[in-house]
Amino acid sequence: MTETAPRTTPTGWALRVLAGAHTVAIIGQPVFAGTYLTGDYDSLHLHAVGADVVTSIGYLQMIAALTAWIRLRRAWPFLATTAVVAAETVQYLAGLDGALWLHIPLGVITVTALTVLFVALWLRPLTGPRPRTVRHA
């Protein structure tokens, strides 16, 4: 079987767009945290709203990644997204609890992880399942 030109499927596009929005949203979090600590009280509210937005997009991305796993037979986006969402959940609770020793480094790690996931999703096409026969040639 010859390989067709790899094209990203609609499921792949949905995943990419959600990951993009997710990345943009999460980068706002350190910004609001920083302005809050300069004494801007409203930034705390923005940081809290931002946490809700980031977490919500994270769950949508999980659904898209699960769909990608089923349709495209690619598990890694789902596993990676689940890891990020798990980190965000811990991050959310650590923030509420004021556990800054956890909240600040985990925040940096979560932003980094999501950025890497974004790059991985956009660097190569998210195509449909490939034929397995070639692999044993």
Next chain:
Amino acid sequence: MPDDITRRRLLGIGGTLGLAAAAGLTTSAALARRPAVTGTELRSALPLPPPFQVPLPVPATLAPAGASGGTDHYEITQRETTAEILPGVRTPLWTYEGTFPGPTIESRRGRPVTVTHHNTLPVPTVVHLHGGRTAPESDGYPTDLVLPAHWPQTTHAAHDAGAHTMHDPRAAVTRLSRDYTFPLDQRPTLLWYHDHRMDFTAPAIWRGLAGLHIIRDDAEDDLGLPSGARELPLMITDRAFSADGTLTYPSLDPTLRLRPGVRDPYLAGVLGDVILVNGAPWPVHETDTARHRLRVLNASNARHYELEAVTDTGRRLPLVQIGADQGLLAAPVTHHALPVAPAERYDVVVDFTGLPVGSRVKLLNRLGTGRTRDVMAFHITRATTDDSRVPPVLSTDLPSWRPSDAAVTREFSFRAGRTHGGHGWLIGGLPFDPARSDVTVRLGDVEIWRLIADVHHPVHLHLVGFRVLSRNGRPPLPHDAGLKDTVSLRPGEAVEIITRFDGYRGRYLFHCHNAEHEDMAMMANLEIV
């Protein structure tokens, strides 16, 4: 296959990043102070006594020197002395009337008091009655110095590198003595008086310049709360001792004459490794099986406490809070652990009824480690009957300002930063300058202030009491109840308070009551017009 190599490499990269992340979080968990602590602990160079051996002293009540025209008059001499704090060790102190804590002034609501303070110490002093509704000229503004006999008249005595040379044209400087007038037209509560000298407040309090001032009224007397020997003021402080018995303090200028500040490792606050209650190390108080009213003041420079009362069997006794900084709550609030920040007061009732004679109740500090976990103990030595009570309604006169009443909402950040002298602490991005007006409010206006902290900052407003509206945008915590004059901000925390600026026009202060932060510029002017 290339695909497999890529996959293997990706797994390797991912694994490395994952390990790095795990290592980072583990390091943070290991290095972090949990619970968070702001400040650095000094180590005593002397062997420390075992806990719960020294009897709890209760500061003597000062007798008035006289009375005239409905005003009681007191005399206090600020003087150097030597006291035995650790058993068998002589410790030089700066004191009010020769004792640490200084003598307690007992007064009645609305009956004015004049206190003449005589300064025989080697440095200038300033007396502030913390929590008092006091006219500005008696409020102890940091540049309103009382100079000792041999001190140059100029306010520019400090020309050294690092010293503040800021001139304050409004400073009211006197020599040798000063009359402070306290109208005390305010809710009954536990106040405290302490030194408030510009740049040198922390070491002066550390050396012993602190005392209690209690206001009472008939309504409070009639509540039936535990009283007499069962009402105990507890001034909690931490200190450290040098090998020669002197109090250790990391001053840049140990004479406290010229150069303010502490050595770099202590910029965030000075903590001691000995806990003193009413000036005694980890004391024990023999008492009976009855309710006790504990009037707790944290007079430590930087140490926070979270107090719990634990019996020999490990049971935590409820701490029933009846009052806050500015007097009685509307209704009692029950705590099992009570956080107390520097300068805060909590009026609590603890019930020893039914405890076996011979048993002990330890007052512990959940934020401490090692020896600083212990505070003091009660030794139950007698059975008794108790007719005291904690009524369900304690007061009905708490102000009920609503956010909609507020004329202005202001925001202040409390954070580390650069000051004229180097590292310091800033309010709203600025270091303290007596000549700058930071906040101007109209007499009688209600305002909401939003306070935001980077690390622990117990924020204190002079003149007024306030109520806590929220913490981090959520409802206040149980210990925020009542009328307060100092609110504890924990790292990253935001607190909204509401108050009415009434009483007097003039220049007041608000500042962080971590005394080291206060000395390192974390103060601001509050001008009431």
